[in-house]
Amino acid sequence: MTAGGLNVLMYETYEDIGDAMGAKSWSFHRVDLHRGLRGLATAEQGEGRAVEVKLGREAVGVDCEKGEVRMRGGEVVRGDLVVIADGAHSGLIEDFTGKPSELKRIGRSIYRWLVSMDDVLADPDLAEQYNRPPGFQSWTDPASEILWVSYTCRSGKVLNNAVVHPTQAGEGEEDLWHSEAPKDKVLAMLENFHPTPKKIVHLANEDGIKVHHLFKRPALTSFVRGRTIVVGDAAHVMMPTHAAGGAIAIETAASLEVLFKGISCKDEVVLKKRLELFDKLRMPRCNLTMTASNAGPGWIAVPGVEEEVRRFYAGPLPPVGSVPWGSAFREFLFHHDEYRAAEEALVEAEGQ
Structure with missing residues (x-):
């Protein structure tokens, strides 16, 4: 989408x-x-x-x-x-x-987090988006080079989210496998996105969003x-x-x-x-x-x-x-x- x-x-x-x-x-x-x-x-x-x-x-x-x-x-x-x-x-x-x-960083990173599908389906706007057969649901913003992919796992009980984006300043310079990403930073990255998918960010636990870099070799x-x-x-x-x-x-x-x-x-x-x-x-x-x-x-x-x-x-x-x-x-x-x-x-x- x-x-x-x-x-x-x-x-x-x-x-x-x-x-x-x-x-x-x-x-x-x-x-x-x-x-x-x-x-x-x-x-x-x-x-x-x-x-x-x-x-x-x-x-x-x-x-x-x-x-x-x-x-x-x-x-x-x-x-x-x-x-x-x-x-x-x-x-x-x-x-x-x-x-x-x-191994080299490529200047792109991923935000990842899980949310309960019960919480997702309790919201009418999100329920409308996910009232489809199980599979991938994604949103793309070519202008900002962002791709957000979501899919259910654990027998449909959990929604897994991955937002591929240009690496931002302050994202894991310590080069850990992953580091925490505050909700406000993720939402700022998604400023061009419709309000409905952004609700999924609000559903995340406060310390539940992680960011890690992408590499090539x-x-x-x-x-x-x-x-x-x-x-x-x-x-x-x-x-x-x-x-x-x-x-x-x-x-x-x-x-x-x-x-x-x-x-x-x-x-x-x-x-x-x-x-x-x-x-x-x-x-x-x-x-x-x-x-x-x-x-x-x-x-x-x-x-x-x-x-x-x-x-x-x-x-x-x-x-x-x-x-x-x-x-x-x-x-x-x-x-x-x-x-x-x-x-x-x-x-x-x-x-x-």
Whole structure:
């Protein structure tokens, strides 16, 4: 919708997404997703050995070739396979690439906060806005380069809000992961917006709005070095344009499961072949999604973007003019089965 007049710019429904793609589309609050994934990893039931999570032990360095992780305090832990997954602000990526981190702020930040849907629906004006099937609701103000995206999570009980905007003075100069943002500052940023969505700001807890910066890093040319793999935001920092970062990371986990299930990583020959196959599978998908997301809504029309994509990905692309979460982009980014892709690649590699 337009920010000032609430005019509909695009309207699509996703009722058929489960039939079209084989699975429903889910919106998670990240805390809930983290808790669910941790529960699965540490549960005694299921295949494999339960993961032991050790808190308060910071990894400060890694020897990628030997598979040795150096902990703060001097302890060295060795693994047959090391997976670096410490996020965009990775402290280990320099050891992986052999050069200083190229993570850069891009001059844009995000306000994020949650509000109760009971409170939202109790307001007649907001209830009218959200009397639609579940999904994304957004308002855009091109003049001030602001995009506000909202969606429900926790079974429709909570409204998650994200306002992407030009970074303002005083927003987290201390370079924390996030810092508090006063309501009056957020409302001043949204001065061109209609009064109705601005009510959602008033519904936030006084200390409930956080702001964090957005970053970019040039694409890696490999996610593998020695006995070490890098995954997630540590491997490919991406803008939230397509809400694809979490999905891509989970795809990578599926690939790891298929490729390394039932093998001994002590076998140097087998390990090397599986790592090469992992790179072959994940480099195109991950770097393609990162490049598309970081280019913004205009993506392939942005000069130089298609050339960057083609460094890693040779497949078909959605047509010029396709918009984030439109049908063409949904098919392109999300109609992908990494379990099947990894299994087929493994069968092909072992048959050669």
